[in-house]
Amino acid sequence: MATSDIPDLDTTEIDASLLAPPQLSTPRPVRRTIEDYSNWTFVPVSPFNRPPRPEVLTSITQLNSLLSRPLPKLDFTRPVEANPVPVEASPVVINDVEPFMVDLRPKLTILDDCVVFIDTWMSDGQPTSDIFAELAEELGAKTINKLDSTCTHIVFTNGRQSTVNRYFAFNEGDRPIVVGAAWIKACRDSAKQLDETKYLVDMEDYRDRSRYSSFGPKRKRKSFFPVIDSEDIITTVDPLDGKTLPLTIARRRRESYPATRKVGSSRLMVKSNPGKSRRISQ
Numbered sequence: 001m002a003t004s005d006i007p008d009l010d011t012t013e014i015d016a017s018l019l020a021p022p023q024l025s026t027p028r029p030v031r032r033t034i035e036d037y038s039n040w041t042f043v044p045v046s047p048f049n050r051p052p053r054p055e056v057l058t059s060i061t062q063l064n065s066l067l068s069r070p071l072p073k074l075d076f077t078r079p080v081e082a083n084p085v086p087v088e089a090s091p092v093v094i095n096d097v098e099p100f101m102v103d104l105r106p107k108l109t110i111l112d113d114c115v116v117f118i119d120t121w122m123s124d125g126q127p128t129s130d131i132f133a134e135l136a137e138e139l140g141a142k143t144i145n146k147l148d149s150t151c152t153h154i155v156f157t158n159g160r161q162s163t164v165n166r167y168f169a170f171n172e173g174d175r176p177i178v179v180g181a182a183w184i185k186a187c188r189d190s191a192k193q194l195d196e197t198k199y200l201v202d203m204e205d206y207r208d209r210s211r212y213s214s215f216g217p218k219r220k221r222k223s224f225f226p227v228i229d230s231e232d233i234i235t236t237v238d239p240l241d242g243k244t245l246p247l248t249i250a251r252r253r254r255e256s257y258p259a260t261r262k263v264g265s266s267r268l269m270v271k272s273n274p275g276k277s278r279r280i281s282q
Helices: 034-038 054-068 129-138 161-169 182-190 246-255
Strands: 115-120 142-144 153-157 177-179 268-273 276-280
Touching: 115 129, 129 142, 129 182, 153 161
Parallel strands: 115 142, 115 153, 153 177
Antiparallel strands: 268 276
């Protein structure tokens, strides 16, 4: 191609229509009538009338296919080892309770042949029978709540009068052994059944306690008024006649009183004879 065939751009005229900006055609709005809207169908959008998603159907189909497959059989049997390794035993669990909540102490049998009736009280009236009953059961003894012929031991400390009466209601040869509460404690400390001779309680000391309560003797209340001998009371009064003056009558009436109390004193003045007095303690 020769250079003379190439047009000179400087001298070439360009069409003005090519340089003008393009004219964009804007759509004219369409005017719709009522008849146009009457042919439309409006469907409210809600979760219930939406078309199902294909991925959901696919996942359900896959789930059904998985459920239709048979499950593999599991073998829970432990293989038998030729040389089993010894394993330490696990802690004992009783009824799903931890070991620290279960009393695993061995029960003693040192009082296995004893049937014990316990009646123990403190000096201030607090009952302690339940404490010693639990201690006796830990040592293997059988405790009873009512004294009967099967009882072999009575643990008695500041006990009730009814226990004493039941004890003497038995025949002399059938009466159980009566010991103090210290016997049970000594048996636990020594871990064997000790001889009861050192801890015997003489029930004869508690047999006649009509004047005593369950926790000690009743003290007699002192009377507020003193006891005055009949010799100190003036009983002889001269007969009054019509000639006796009124002052004499009043004086003799004062002298006939058995006692007169002095103000601020704890003693009584007793007059045995006119003009004489004797002090007695209240």
